[in-house]
Amino acid sequence: MLQIERRQMIIQYLEDHEIATVEELSKLLNVAPMTIRRDLQYLEDNGIATRTFGGAVLKSKLIAEIPYENKSLSKIDEKKRIAEYAASLVQNGQVIILDAGTTNMEIAKLLIKKQNLVIVTTDLKIAVYISSTTDFNVLCTGGNVQNSTGSCLGSNAVDFLKGINADICFIGSSSIDVEHGITTPSLQKSDIKKQMIKCSECKILVADSSKFGKKSFIKVCDLNQFEKIVTDSSLNEHTNVEIKNKNINLILV
Amino acid sequence: MLQIERRQMIIQYLEDHEIATVEELSKLLNVAPMTIRRDLQYLEDNGIATRTFGGAVLKSKLIAEIPYENKSLSKIDEKKRIAEYAASLVQNGQVIILDAGTTNMEIAKLLIKKQNLVIVTTDLKIAVYISSTTDFNVLCTGGNVQNSTGSCLGSNAVDFLKGINADICFIGSSSIDVEHGITTPSLQKSDIKKQMIKCSECKILVADSSKFGKKSFIKVCDLNQFEKIVTDSSLNEHTNVEIKNKNINLILV
DNA sequence: TATAATATGTTCATAAATGTTTAAGTATGT
DNA sequence: ACATACTTAAACATTTATGAACATATTATA
Numbered sequence: 001m002l003q004i005e006r007r008q009m010i011i012q013y014l015e016d017h018e019i020a021t022v023e024e025l026s027k028l029l030n031v032a033p034m035t036i037r038r039d040l041q042y043l044e045d046n047g048i049a050t051r052t053f054g055g056a057v058l059k060s061k062l063i064a065e066i067p068y069e070n071k072s073l074s075k076i077d078e079k080k081r082i083a084e085y086a087a088s089l090v091q092n093g094q095v096i097i098l099d100a101g102t103t104n105m106e107i108a109k110l111l112i113k114k115q116n117l118v119i120v121t122t123d124l125k126i127a128v129y130i131s132s133t134t135d136f137n138v139l140c141t142g143g144n145v146q147n148s149t150g151s152c153l154g155s156n157a158v159d160f161l162k163g164i165n166a167d168i169c170f171i172g173s174s175s176i177d178v179e180h181g182i183t184t185p186s187l188q189k190s191d192i193k194k195q196m197i198k199c200s201e202c203k204i205l206v207a208d209s210s211k212f213g214k215k216s217f218i219k220v221c222d223l224n225q226f227e228k229i230v231t232d233s234s235l236n237e238h239t240n241v242e243i244k245n246k247n248i249n250l251i252l253v
Numbered sequence: 254m255l256q257i258e259r260r261q262m263i264i265q266y267l268e269d270h271e272i273a274t275v276e277e278l279s280k281l282l283n284v285a286p287m288t289i290r291r292d293l294q295y296l297e298d299n300g301i302a303t304r305t306f307g308g309a310v311l312k313s314k315l316i317a318e319i320p321y322e323n324k325s326l327s328k329i330d331e332k333k334r335i336a337e338y339a340a341s342l343v344q345n346g347q348v349i350i351l352d353a354g355t356t357n358m359e360i361a362k363l364l365i366k367k368q369n370l371v372i373v374t375t376d377l378k379i380a381v382y383i384s385s386t387t388d389f390n391v392l393c394t395g396g397n398v399q400n401s402t403g404s405c406l407g408s409n410a411v412d413f414l415k416g417i418n419a420d421i422c423f424i425g426s427s428s429i430d431v432e433h434g435i436t437t438p439s440l441q442k443s444d445i446k447k448q449m450i451k452c453s454e455c456k457i458l459v460a461d462s463s464k465f466g467k468k469s470f471i472k473v474c475d476l477n478q479f480e481k482i483v484t485d486s487s488l489n490e491h492t493n494v495e496i497k498n499k500n501i502n503l504i505l506v
Numbered sequence: 507t508a509t510a511a512t513a514t515g516t517t518c519a520t521a522a523a524t525g526t527t528t529a530a531g532t533a534t535g536t
Numbered sequence: 537a538c539a540t541a542c543t544t545a546a547a548c549a550t551t552t553a554t555g556a557a558c559a560t561a562t563t564a565t566a
Binding site (some may be wrong): 007076126131132134136137139143144145147157 | 394409
């Protein structure tokens with residue numbers, strides 16, 4: 001197993017269990033405890049985990065942004081299932097807004113099988129992917145490109161979106177909380193998502209279950225703004241009930 | 254098996270598995286580990302994969318899916334030489350406009366070694382490439398994405414450029430004629446190039462010699478608009494003399 | 507066909523990752 | 537405070553991966 005792979009699994013384990021001991025990780029991954037310590041040191045240096053005596057916990061609920069490569073490896077199966085459901089909501093000929101991120105990339109991979117869509121996105125990789133594989137009308141918002149993710153930010157992107165009337169938007173988020181709604185680490189990202197929601201008829205939130213119960217800095221909107229919230233079935237029971245109590249259409253795939 | 258074929262299979266393998274070790278690729282493809290390392294080095298240089306100790310992970314699936322190889326295979330050496338000269342004109346800290354196309358992609362590959370640039374481009378692939386490999390400020394114009402090339406067109410892109418003041422723009426063209434100047438097959442492309450030229454201090458035309466002596470429909474500008482025209486030394490003598498007679502700074506690399 | 511250019515294989519010194527040992531540090535119960 | 541059990545990190549040993557240099561094979565070109 002490669003080093004990066006092992007570190008990825010530690011992140012995955014932490015996402016699932018919130019906490020892990022050096023010993024259990026050492027046994028699980030069949031490496032010396034010292035190796036696990038060095039891995040945890042790396043994760044701490046990169047702001048992903050916080051070391052404790054005997055193990056580590058995920059960095060506080062106010063999560064920072066994890067680099068793209070790490071993200072794309074984690075929860076990939078869940079994302080594919082979420083994407084499958086999301087794509088089933090799309091009719092041929094519709095105008096679709098896709099938010100940036102790996103979950104929306106998974107949706108994009110399925111949408112190319114549809115006919116005659118208009119795709120609007122801030123994610124350059126999604127724009128390149130769809131435009132190179134279909135004859136859809138692909139619109140890219142433009143703006144400042146965020147180096148870590150390849151997505152457009154800034155007033156140009158927001159202004160571009162203001163001119164759009166879409167049938168459906170798919171919004172991704174890494175911080176979803178029943179009480180505080182969805183939040184982002186930057187004002188710019190929040191502005192983009194707000195505008196995407198504003199100019200779409202139907203709003204769908206797509207995010208794997210690890211994103212729930214987390215808060216970031218800038219609020220985008222409350223959960224009741226969405227027609228549907230699509231996530232995977234590992235969502236913890238408490239959150240599940242809380243959302244359903246609010247009469248929100250929660251889809252577990 | 255051809256080299257390009259093998260590299261294609263590595264990309265395919267990475268797309269399926271997200272991650273791969275040198276050893277498994279070596280066994281799978283029946284070549285020496287060193288060959289795999291060289292392949293992975295190539296893929297990393299081209300922004301397709303990220304190497305790790307012992308293997309590699311996929312960077313972003315899209316660049317791989319684009320028929321880059323095919324396009325850029327023609328006149329690739331000439332383009333690299335042209336790009337080398339073009340890149341040498343760029344100072345750290347400058348604002349650069351890059352037109353769409355493979356020659357400008359070659360320039361982009363060299364610009365990532367500079368410091369602190371601001372890059373403005375209509376080419377999504379260039380935007381993704383530079384933003385994912387540097388901390389430069391990358392601006393993408395946005396607009397309608399042309400499906401065949403992955404570049405932005407339309408009034409959004411032109412309007413975006415109107416707000417830019419650049420030090421240098423690098424313009425590509427497939428139709429250059431001493432008498433008729435540079436021409437494009439569509440009004441949209443012409444509008445973009447015109448605006449790029451208008452908002453740049455210094456204008457450089459980059460095109461391999463096969464593009465000379467050709468005419469298309471919509472005129473962009475005359476050749477004397479450019480501070481320098483950079484092409485390869487296979488340019489035919491007649492055109493060479495004609496351009497120099499017009500007192501234009503022609504660079505043959 | 508001969509020759510040049512390119513791609514691939516091999517070897518080996520170097521570097522990186524991991525394992526092991528051990529002294530010092532930390533938590534916890536009495 | 538003390539003893540005990542556990543955790544840590546430094547130092548060194550071991551394993552494994554890497555890339556440079558050169559040899560060989562393959563492909564392109566004259």
